[in-house]
Amino acid sequence: MSTKSETASAAFTNVITGMSIKAARPEVDVRFHQVQIQKQTDRPAGFNFRGVSEKIIYPWLSRNEFNGAKSGWQTRTLERPKPYFLEYDENIGAIKDSFLSIYDELEIGGCNAREALRFALYKQIELRAKKKxxxxxxxxxxxxxxxxxxxxxFSAEYKNKGASRLPVLAFHAIYAVLTREMQRFNGMTLKPLEPHSAADSQTGAIGDIEIARADGSIFEALEIKHGIIVDATIIEHVKRKLMDKAVDRYYVLTTHPSGEKPGLEKELAAIQSRLGCQVIVNGVYRSLYYYLRLLADPSSFAPEYASLLKHEKAVSFEHREAWNKIAVG
Incomplete structure (x- = not known):
């Protein structure tokens, strides 16, 4: 379960929640994880485990940089109103046997829940060390x-989510250098990246990458798509973001090989004419050539990229290790 804790983060968080409750309340049958099914046991907890997972377990895992999902019950296969018996018939995935075996050991096999939890967290400490x-x-x-x-x-095959964040990190790294070197950005500030999971409506951001004027208004922004062709719907979304802003330039970049759907020129010209913002649609890889040529020393982006890779929570050890293998050849 620990080995799969990145790819099966919800199930892992679920198991940690179950072991934690069992360690604190040994009399509870933790296989009965919902109030609505606890009438089937003479050892009910009297509460839903999901709340414990979301309010206590996940925040603690996150603070300690351990793997975990926002809830151990965030997938339908885990939240069915059925006890976690060995014959649980929902498709949990590749970790199903391990998942159900742990619950069985906690209740039938005489497993010491506190020692099981201690060992699971020890394995997380090992994984955390590997990430650093x-x-x-x-x-x-x-x-x-x-x-x-x-x-x-960007294009390697990964088992874990996070590849879509890599182009964002690369362009943010390049802009970290550009904003220091180019006169165009004198007095401007490159804003820190927002969390990958945060919606624009929550953060107020208009792009993945933003360069702000001294008064805090956005001067230039980039929206980066991974494997998505830029179409009229995306441009319409951009236009809505720009309606009440004084943005000078807005880039929409994508790793999709086709780049953009034909016929966007008229709408892009209309945005510039009406809103005063130049919207540029381009491919990520062509744009990398363009931006790197603007740097006095193209290699100066590498320390910035390395720092972002090291600290970005949306990427995993797998993505960091892949970069090291690529970079050293």
Whole structure:
């Protein structure tokens, strides 16, 4: 379960919740995780485990940089009103046997819940230590080589989510250098990245990357799509973001090989004419060539990218390790 705790984070959080409750309340049959099914046991908890998971377990896991989901009951297969018996017939996934075996051991096998929890957290400490690896900072100034490395990093096959965040990190790293070097950005500030899971409506952001004027208004912004073709719907969404803003330039970049659907030129021209913002649609990889040419030293983006990779919560050890392998050849 610990090995799969990144890819099966909800099930892992569920198990940690069950073990925690069992350690604190040994008399409770933790297989009966919902109030509505606890009439079936003479050892009910009297509460739904989901609330404990969301209010106590996940925040604690997150604070300690352990793997976990916002709820151990966030998938339908885990929240069915059925006890977690070995014959539980929902499709939990590849960890089903481990998941159900743990609950069975807690109730039938005489497992010590406190020791089981201690061991599970020990394995998380090991995984956390592996995440804190040194991130490679390639020194090459050859732009083609840099773009090739980034292309491989973005497009590799990963078991864990987070690949869509990588192009955002790369462009943020480049802008960290650009805002120091280019006169166009004198007096401007590159805003920190918002959490990957945060919606624009919650943060007030108009793009994945934003450069702000001294008064806090957005001067330039980038929206980066991963594997999504830019169409009229996306442009309409951009237009709505810009309606009450004084943005000078807005880039919509995508890793999709086709880039954009034809016929967007008229709408882009209308946005510039009516809202005063130049909206530029382009491919991520072509744009990388353009931006890297603007840097006095193309390799200067690498320390910035490494720092973002190291601290970004949306990417996993797998993405960091992949970059190291690519960067050192």
């Amino acid at each position: 690896i040194t991130i490679a900072e390639p020194k090459t100034t050859d732009i083609s080589t840099i773009v090739s490395m980034l292309t491989e990093h």
